[in-house]
Amino acid sequence: MTIGDSLALFLHDLQAHSPLSADDRQAILDLPMRLRRLDAGTYLVREGDVPTHCCILISGFAYRQKLTGQGSRQIIAVCIPGDAIDFQNMFLDISDHAVQTLTGTVVADIPRAALQALVLSRPAIGAAVMRSTLIEASIVREWVVNVGRRDARTRIAHILCEFAARLEARGLASEDSFELPMTQEQLADATSLTPVHVNRVLRGLEAEGLISRQRRNVRFADWRALQDVADFSRRYLHLPGEDELEVAAI
């Protein structure tokens, strides 16, 4: 597999809102880069780290997490293939959270300085990275709402919808069926619930006929109905073409 193939998802996503010139794309491909294959549960960044590399998730899944002083864990974001993991740390000197792989993954490491220079010297790339960073921030804001103001059933339904929508936008799943690469315990840490309650809610959603599950595969029986239950609107994902979709729906 070439570097180009590895970065295809990432590049495609970067260009989602405005295309890069062939020149810009090539400059990204020319970055010094090293591919690594990692097991599930590997730390990509630890809280307090001084990052020297930025890494891009080529395949597999990861998540951002923080621990409280009392030892409970909060998952803050789930990274899917094509996500840049360390734009967060490209311009900040100490990592304020940890990133850990959820599954086996392949990541591309890029020296922080090289990426930083590229982003600052090429306006189109700078704009694309900026957008990508802001979208990630938007998703975290929605998570505050999800965790803060939605009840358990809505909350779980919402994270399922988000996951499905994001995967589908990357071409990694159909909209109504996907692999959820998380245990119920991890889902609990992402939704600020207990594993026990996550289980009850999932079974509830299943009993209602809204989803069906076999192992980690989740299928939405009625995407529209689940969205309603989830209080889900994809605006905050800033997916390309959203405007047209909304206009078309009128």
Add this chain to the structure above:
Amino acid sequence: MTIGDSLALFLHDLQAHSPLSADDRQAILDLPMRLRRLDAGTYLVREGDVPTHCCILISGFAYRQKLTGQGSRQIIAVCIPGDAIDFQNMFLDISDHAVQTLTGTVVADIPRAALQALVLSRPAIGAAVMRSTLIEASIVREWVVNVGRRDARTRIAHILCEFAARLEARGLASEDSFELPMTQEQLADATSLTPVHVNRVLRGLEAEGLISRQRRNVRFADWRALQDVADFSRRYLHLPGEDELEVAAI
């Protein structure tokens, strides 16, 4: 008051991690800019807006918020004087959340395109804006943890500590006494609690002797003790000089 005076806090904060050249500073001051005075409760941005201007908070306070389908509100961030409010929207076309003033404010409006051009054409400014954006994202991540995994007492103590630390870093308060420009209802929406419970917790903290209040003024009796209660560490604020402080504390 000159534009330079108005932007002093903002500029100072931008340069917190690495200084801008006189040239860069002047370029910012030369931006087309309009000052507006606003009453408390005014919307600076509404969800779904297509922003044409970016605005910088010169004086007064504001907050970012989102509403759920059931009508409950979540405050996602509190903006303090010197904060840029619309870096979020500089590169995204539709606002995914609303921003509303908390108090009377003065804001500086800058046309989106002009600011965008400046950020992309001047690497030092680009880096500074990027850092500022990433720090804001870091704070939101901490809020997910706060709202998701801390009990009410810790949560309230934490938001008080954060507020004090941020104000103090801008020279807007001493570390142990500051004006909290929020009603208990707004505090409830920021901490995902009910106003009733916020009140009980505040009184509790007061009864414990950790804080004292007169109207909106909050005073920390023992900053260290409150930090412990709050599970607060300022790392996520990425304040300048933090490294040295930590080293010095060893």
Add this chain to the structure above:
DNA sequence: CGTTTAATTGAAAGCAGTCAAACTATGTGG
């Protein structure tokens, strides 16, 4: 197969929510 990890279920307890009302401050108009 035995071992480990994850999912599932039940019963009991608790933190925070809900509902309702009283109190306080501040401001307004007569």
Add this chain to the structure above:
DNA sequence: CCACATAGTTTGACTGCTTTCAATTAAACG
């Protein structure tokens, strides 16, 4: 200057969603 209105704070009683604790079942793995 006082009656009244409004917004915010405070308190009490009760409810309930989610947690906690504990135990069982199912699946993954060497």
